[in-house]
Amino acid sequence: MTTTVHIGCGAGFANDRPDAALALANDLAGRDGRRFLFFELLAERTLAEAQLRRLNDAQSGYALRLFDFLEPVLETCLDTGIAIVTNGGAANPTAAATRLRQQLQGTRHASARIACVLGDDLLDSDIDLQQWLPAQLDGEVVSVNVYSGADGIVQALDQGADIVLCGRVADPSLAVGPLRHAFGWQADDWDRIAQATAVGHLLECCTQVSGGYFAHPGLKDVPDLANVGCPIASVSAEGQIVIGKAAGTGGCVTERTVKEQLLYEVHDPASYLTPDVVMDLSQAHVRQVATNQVAVEGVRGKPRPTHLKGLVGLRGKWFAEAEISYAGPGAVVRAALAHDILLQRCAKLAPQLTPWIDVIGVASLFNDAGGQWLQRHLAQAADCQDVRLRISFLNRDKALLERLLLDAESLYTNGPAGGGGVRRHIGESLGTASFLIERTAVRQQLEWF
Amino acid sequence: MTDVLLCDYAHARAGDKGNTLSVAVFAFSDEHYAWLANELTCERVAACLNHRAIGTVKRYELPNLGGLNFVVENALEGGVNASPGLDRHGKSLSYALLGLRLPPPD
Numbered sequence: 001m002t003t004t005v006h007i008g009c010g011a012g013f014a015n016d017r018p019d020a021a022l023a024l025a026n027d028l029a030g031r032d033g034r035r036f037l038f039f040e041l042l043a044e045r046t047l048a049e050a051q052l053r054r055l056n057d058a059q060s061g062y063a064l065r066l067f068d069f070l071e072p073v074l075e076t077c078l079d080t081g082i083a084i085v086t087n088g089g090a091a092n093p094t095a096a097a098t099r100l101r102q103q104l105q106g107t108r109h110a111s112a113r114i115a116c117v118l119g120d121d122l123l124d125s126d127i128d129l130q131q132w133l134p135a136q137l138d139g140e141v142v143s144v145n146v147y148s149g150a151d152g153i154v155q156a157l158d159q160g161a162d163i164v165l166c167g168r169v170a171d172p173s174l175a176v177g178p179l180r181h182a183f184g185w186q187a188d189d190w191d192r193i194a195q196a197t198a199v200g201h202l203l204e205c206c207t208q209v210s211g212g213y214f215a216h217p218g219l220k221d222v223p224d225l226a227n228v229g230c231p232i233a234s235v236s237a238e239g240q241i242v243i244g245k246a247a248g249t250g251g252c253v254t255e256r257t258v259k260e261q262l263l264y265e266v267h268d269p270a271s272y273l274t275p276d277v278v279m280d281l282s283q284a285h286v287r288q289v290a291t292n293q294v295a296v297e298g299v300r301g302k303p304r305p306t307h308l309k310g311l312v313g314l315r316g317k318w319f320a321e322a323e324i325s326y327a328g329p330g331a332v333v334r335a336a337l338a339h340d341i342l343l344q345r346c347a348k349l350a351p352q353l354t355p356w357i358d359v360i361g362v363a364s365l366f367n368d369a370g371g372q373w374l375q376r377h378l379a380q381a382a383d384c385q386d387v388r389l390r391i392s393f394l395n396r397d398k399a400l401l402e403r404l405l406l407d408a409e410s411l412y413t414n415g416p417a418g419g420g421g422v423r424r425h426i427g428e429s430l431g432t433a434s435f436l437i438e439r440t441a442v443r444q445q446l447e448w449f
Numbered sequence: 450m451t452d453v454l455l456c457d458y459a460h461a462r463a464g465d466k467g468n469t470l471s472v473a474v475f476a477f478s479d480e481h482y483a484w485l486a487n488e489l490t491c492e493r494v495a496a497c498l499n500h501r502a503i504g505t506v507k508r509y510e511l512p513n514l515g516g517l518n519f520v521v522e523n524a525l526e527g528g529v530n531a532s533p534g535l536d537r538h539g540k541s542l543s544y545a546l547l548g549l550r551l552p553p554p555d
Contacts, residue, residue, distance in 0.1 A: 044529065213462070220460055256460060256475065259514050263473030265464030267520045269509050285513040298513065319533070356533035365541040367534060369526050372500040392533040431530040434467070 004033045005182045007175055007199065008232040008246065011039040011069050012206030014046055018068040020207070024230035025073035027246040029080040036178035037077060039069050040171050040204045041088035047168055048313025048430040050091035051123075051143035059099075061092030062165075070100070070163075078109045078162060085153055085174050089116060089165035091143065096165050097449035115161035117152035119444040120145045120168040122310065122437075132310070132437045139314030139431055146310040146437055149275030150196075151187065152444035153177025159446075168311075169275075172200025175233070176276050183237050193277040194301025195239035201272070201279070202243055202261050202296065203231050209243060209261040210292075211251025224250025241296040242289060253292040262286070262296070271302070273309075275439075278302040307436040319429035320401035321392040322408035323360070325421045328385055334416035335359050335387045336378055341415055342391050345407050350400055353393055361387035388421075394429055401426055452550035459485060463543040468531070470498075470524035470539045472546055475516035482515040484554035489546075494519050497545055501526060519546070 008028050010021030021037065028035040041063040054061025063069075066088040077084050089096050093116040104110050122129060122144040129144060145168040154177050156164045164177070179185065179196040187193065202209050210231045215222040222228070229249020234242045245253050262281060266272050270282040280300040287295045326334045339357050346355050356371075358364035362381040363374040381387075391408050393401050405424040412419060458481055461474040474489060476482045491506040504522030511518060525539045526532040536542075 216456075216460070219456065256477075259475050259516060260460065260462040260473065262514070263471075263511070263516065263518050264462055265466060265471060266473070266518060267466070267469070267471055267507075269511060269518055282509075282511070283513060284511075321533075358535055360535070365534075365536045366500075366545050368501045369533070370500075376500070390535065392535075394527075394531060394533045429530070 005179060005235050006031050006033060006232055007036045007178055008230055009038055009203035009206045010230055011041060012208060013043060014041045014063055016206055020230050022072045023246040023249050025076040028082050029076050034182045035082045037082050037084050038174040039086040039088055040174060041086060042090060044311060044432050045430045047091055047145050048143045051313060054091045059095050061090060062096035063088035063090045066096055078112055083157060083162055085164045085177060087166045087169050089167050093165040093167050101449045112162045113160050114163045114449040115156035116447040117156060117164060117166040117444060118447055120148045122146055127441060133312060133435055134433055137312060137314060137433055139316035141312055142315050143313035146308050146442050147275055148444055149173050150176035150180060152446055154180045155446055157181035171204035172197045172274055173276055175200030175203060179235060190277055190301030190303060192239050194279045195241060195299050197274055197277050197279045198296060198299040199233045199235060199241055203233055206230055207251060209257055210245040210253050211257055214257050222252055243294045244292055253294050255286045255288050255294055258286045258294045273305050275308050277304050306439055308439050308442060310435045310437050312433045314431040316396055317394055317429045317431060318398045318401050318426055319394050320405055320426040322405045322424045323388050323390045324411050324419045325388040326419055331385050331387050332381050335389045337416045338389050338411055342408060349407060350404060353395060356392045358390040359387050360390055450553050453553045455549045455551055456547040461543040461547050463540055465525055465528055465538045468523050468525045468528040470521045470542055472543050473516055473518045474546060479515050481554055486510060488551040489517055497549055498524055
């Protein structure tokens with residue numbers, strides 16, 4: 001009987017650090033008991049981007065850097081029996097599996113078992129989407145995916161998979177699958193499934209639970225943040241959870257880091273909806289049991305929802321930004337003058353558009369579409385001597401936006417004195433819309449490679 | 450008694466789902482939870498974000514964790530899909546709350 005299962009997360013988003021998982025795999029390799037490593041590589045819009053790549057190239061469409069994450073740890077994991085689970089299959093798990101199969105050919109791991117968990121991609125299915133999608137969609141539909149649960153992962157691991165490549169499974173399911181498999185927990189053992197979901201939820205953003213996204217010098221110090229280590233959860237058959245991190249790394253796991261991540265992106269803590277369970281964190285508490293070891297207790301579960309959440313990826317809009325800086329005496333009044341010029345120019349060239357304008361250094365991150373925050377703070381900021389004016393738009397008319405960005409650049413010769421460092425950028429802005437679909441309408445499938 | 454900066458008494462992390470902002474705020478010390486729950490009201494959080502066209506502000510109390518979870522509708526100017534702002538996720542807004550000045554604890 002397995003007593004403790006160790007599960008680590010090697011990446012918390014598509015652009016995370018591929019070298020971070022090396023220390024994680026080495027740590028897991030030295031531990032007793034069942035061990036798993038997962039990579040969480042999808043966000044709301046990542047799938048729509050991946051689907052666009054797949055439309056251009058049928059062999060593409062998995063997470064762009066999937067192999068950058070897999071390659072450093074593959075040998076260690078296959079040598080020591082650490083199963084790898086990832087949603088990095090994105091819009092095309094089978095293409096990723098085919099490439100991985102080819103890469104393993106001729107190596108001593110040529111017989112490694114690779115499973116794909118499919119069925120989340122509803123564009124690729126015979127489901128009548130009209131019945132489920134919102135009637136009004138703002139753009140061209142490029143992807144339709146449903147957040148699937150852990151069933152497919154459990155099945156793949158039960159059947160001996162060494163590597164499980166998924167599309168859009170819910171992030172916490174990447175931990176629920178291995179834990180259900182390892183302990184034989186039933187899918188309706190709601191407290192256990194909620195505890196497994198808490199593990200997945202705490203680990204899914206990788207270092208955000210182990211000191212990343214936490215430091216505030218003087219108030220919340222984190223040791224050796226440059227080498228922040230990936231988290232590892234150690235879980236007992238009774239659902240006891242201890243969060244730790246890879247040996248020999250920086251960062252820290254404290255009650256504070258764990259609390260911040262436990263509530264991250266949670267709305268009602270008594271009712272966190274996932275495909276596997278409704279997780280109840282209202283009675284949860286955390287306890288430091290050793291250095292960099294925090295126990296998480298009191299997580300309870302309620303029956304999983306009857307409906308699954310789906311996301312439609314939409315295209316058709318462009319995101320355009322231009323910036324120019326002013327420094328030295330009177331930097332703020334010159335930036336404010338440039339701000340007024342841009343508003344007048346936009347009113348003349350594109351009266352239908354309202355630009356968003358920031359003065360970086362005075363008001364930007366907390367600013368609002370109407371610029372109220374900026375106006376409140378501009379008057380008090382006369383002493384700032386290095387500010388950056390930023391104008392941005394979101395619209396369907398790419399050519400118009402390109403003209404407006406060039407017009408902003410013309411502040412060089414037509415604007416206030418001493419403006420410098422213009423940068424312009426325009427890129428496609430994919431959108432999403434969510435919908436609910438009855439669980440019974442969706443079917444996960446397993447494919448072996 | 451002069452007001453204190455929330456940042457010196459609590460830590461926080463913000464998250465987004467669509468156009469909805471969530472911010473969990475935790476007292477550094479357990480003994481300050483009651484003060485935090487008393488002073489960091491929905492009204493104060495709404496006032497802090499009132500330059501944006503925000504909707505309902507909900508607050509969930511988590512005494513076991515010494516924290517409060519705020520959920521603010523329409524706080525993200527469209528969110529990561531639709532906002533032309535610099536921080537489309539609203540990740541930095543945890544510090545908008547931590548910048549609040551509140552009456553000091555006893």
